Amino acid sequence: MSSSALTGYFRCSDVLFHYHQSIKDTRDGVQLQKALHPEWLVHPRHPLASPDGGIHAYIGTFYDGQARLLFSSAQVDYLRYWMQQMELTEGLIPLPYSDAMFLSEEIPTVVSVVFQSVDALTANSKKLGRLNAYLAANPKLVERRALFERVRQLVATKTGVWCALNIAAWERDHTVLSDAGWSSISWDDAGAEVAQNGHCVVAKNQTYRKTHFEEDSAHELMSMATVKQRIQQLFVDLHTHGPVLIISTDGKGLVKYLTTQLSVPMFSVHHTLPETLSGTTDVYIVDPCELYNALVGRSDAECASRPLERVCKHLGIAYKPVRNAAVDAQTALDLVRSMASGETLDAQRERRWPTQMEPQVKFAPWEEDPMYEDQETVFPPFK
Numbered sequence: 001m002s003s004s005a006l007t008g009y010f011r012c013s014d015v016l017f018h019y020h021q022s023i024k025d026t027r028d029g030v031q032l033q034k035a036l037h038p039e040w041l042v043h044p045r046h047p048l049a050s051p052d053g054g055i056h057a058y059i060g061t062f063y064d065g066q067a068r069l070l071f072s073s074a075q076v077d078y079l080r081y082w083m084q085q086m087e088l089t090e091g092l093i094p095l096p097y098s099d100a101m102f103l104s105e106e107i108p109t110v111v112s113v114v115f116q117s118v119d120a121l122t123a124n125s126k127k128l129g130r131l132n133a134y135l136a137a138n139p140k141l142v143e144r145r146a147l148f149e150r151v152r153q154l155v156a157t158k159t160g161v162w163c164a165l166n167i168a169a170w171e172r173d174h175t176v177l178s179d180a181g182w183s184s185i186s187w188d189d190a191g192a193e194v195a196q197n198g199h200c201v202v203a204k205n206q207t208y209r210k211t212h213f214e215e216d217s218a219h220e221l222m223s224m225a226t227v228k229q230r231i232q233q234l235f236v237d238l239h240t241h242g243p244v245l246i247i248s249t250d251g252k253g254l255v256k257y258l259t260t261q262l263s264v265p266m267f268s269v270h271h272t273l274p275e276t277l278s279g280t281t282d283v284y285i286v287d288p289c290e291l292y293n294a295l296v297g298r299s300d301a302e303c304a305s306r307p308l309e310r311v312c313k314h315l316g317i318a319y320k321p322v323r324n325a326a327v328d329a330q331t332a333l334d335l336v337r338s339m340a341s342g343e344t345l346d347a348q349r350e351r352r353w354p355t356q357m358e359p360q361v362k363f364a365p366w367e368e369d370p371m372y373e374d375q376e377t378v379f380p381p382f383k
Contacts, residue, residue, distance in 0.1 A: 008103040009070035009110070010096055012057055012121060015048075016041075019076075019096050031088045035079070038118040047079040054114040055121055059128070059346070060107040061149070065135045065142030067128045067346075069121065070110075073101060109149055111344050127357065131346075134359035138299035148294040148345045150273050151286060155340040159277040160243035161186040162286075164333035166325040167257045170209040177202055177224070177261060178209040180231060181326025183333045186241045198234070199326035200227045214322045231262045243277045243284065247332050249308070251285035288335040295339060295349055297360035310368060311335060315352070 016036050023029035040046055041055050048071060050056040058070045076095060083089045095101075104110075115121040135142050155162070163184035170176040183197040199219040201211050213219060222230070238244045248254045251271060258264040268282040292311050293299075308331050312319040317334050320327055342348045353361050 007073050008101045009058060009060055009072055009107065010076060010101055012069040012071055013125065014096060014100050015071050015076060016118070022096060023093055025089075025093075028089045028091075028093050031083065032093060035083055035088060041118060042116065047082045048075055050114045052114070054116045055118065057113055057115065057121065059111045059113055060102065061109040061111075061145075062102075062107055065145055066132045068102075069125050069128065070102070070107075109344075111347070131359045134297070141294065141297065141299035144290055144294035144299070145345055147273065148291050148339070150275070151291060151336070151340045152342075152344070154245070154273065154277055155337075157277065158187040158191055160245060161238050161241035162245045162247060162333070162336070163238055164247035164329040164331075164336070165254060166248070166329040166332070167254060167261075168209070168211070168325040168328075169257075170205065173208070175261060176205050176208050177227070177257070178205050179211045179219075179325040180227060180262075181324065181329040182234065183326070183330040184238070185333070185337075197326065197330065198230070199324070200230050202227055211324050212322050213324065214320065214327065217326070219326065228262050231258070232264050235264055239281055243280045243282060245273075245284045245286055247286050247288060247329075247336050249287055249289050249332065251287060255285070286336065288332050288339075291336065291339050295345060295352075295361075297349075297358075299360075308332070308335070314363070314367070315339070 020029045020033040020036065023032055034040070035046075036048075041048055042053060043049055044051060044053050048055055048057075056075070058072060059067055060070045061067045073095075080093050080095070084092050113124075115124065135145075154160075161184055163182055165180070165182045167180045168178045170178060179199065179201040181197070181199040184195070186194050186196075188194055197218075199217070201219050201221050202224050203221040204223070211219075235244070246254065255266055255269055259266050266283060269285065270282055271285045273284055273286070274280065289311070292315070296314070308328065309319045311317075312331065312335070315335065315338055317331070317338055319331065339348065343351070349356070349361070356362065
């Protein structure tokens with residue numbers, strides 16, 4: 001196979017530390033080794049440098065969840081031609097061995113990064129090594145991380161409608177619904193975001209489970225029959241946008257309410273997301289707790305003990321004291337938007353918790369307690 005037919009990526013470590021050893025011409029190999037000296041790499045005019053300074057590289061995440069620091073084949077090609085033009089080598093040095101290259105189709109996610117020094121690049125490589133080892137031992141986290149990036153990619157396409165839906169019921173009898181609330185976002189033809197929300201309250205069931213309201217909040221008191229009609233019409237309206245992505249911390253329970261209590265015809269409901277939303281009108285369930293667990297590196301089922309209030313605390317999202325189905329729906333939408341509209345998972349994690357170096361974010365007991373800020377006389381224990 002000719003080198004011109006190959007496009008992809010090489011490991012940074014292969015290029016920086018082993019490439020020169022593969023050059024048969026000893027003089028060219030020495031010149032390549034000098035060109036890859038740490039002090040040269042950060043110069044703005046170096047082929048592997050960013051225009052603003054620092055080493056330009058990529059983080060590639062493979063289908064098995066493993067991540068690697070990479071240089072693109074285009075960068076390596078540029079390095080070869082640059083060395084020839086600068087007369088550092090007599091001719092064009094060969095590419096690294098083709099079996100050392102990852103083809104572009106082998107790497108679903110590639111993110112551009114810049115390191116200010118070789119030491120910073122090496123430190124990041126070691127950090128990725130620890131993460132890869134952790135992922136190998138925790139395959140559930142691989143699935144969650146893939147879901148996180150899939151949600152980010154789908155939100156960026158501005159396709160379909162994302163609707164957080166919550167249904168509240170009496171604790172002693174879950175067939176007695178108190179209220180239903182939703183918050184949704186979609187996009188018009190110009191790509192502008194369109195937000196909608198609603199709150200239906202079952203009037204006669206307030207004697208069983210009283211719904212609390214925020215001051216000046218918009219809600220409608222109605223009969224159970226009218227609530228059914230409203231939710232049924234809601235799904236008719238949602239489907240006009242194409243695919244429907246329902247945000248819920250209890251997707252299976254929500255679907256059960258919709259089909260049994262509210263008689264909403266639910267066809268083609270999926271709990272896994274497709275690679276693309278084009279050409280589909282199906283319904284997909286997105287759990288914000290799964291995204292959060294991916295972000296903090298949890299591979300177990302701890303989302304069950306992570307109520308919305310704690311997640312909001314960790315992500316810096318306001319948690320309103322008055323709770324009802326509408327407020328919970330808006331909170332769930334805010335959580336997904338906070339995570340899905342930001343940077344890649346690892347970039348977000350580093351920004352949110354810059355001092356956390358291990359694969360799983362560790363929170364102190366007082367960080368896990370949503371009420372801690374209100375306990376003015378309580379202080380963290382001395383270490």
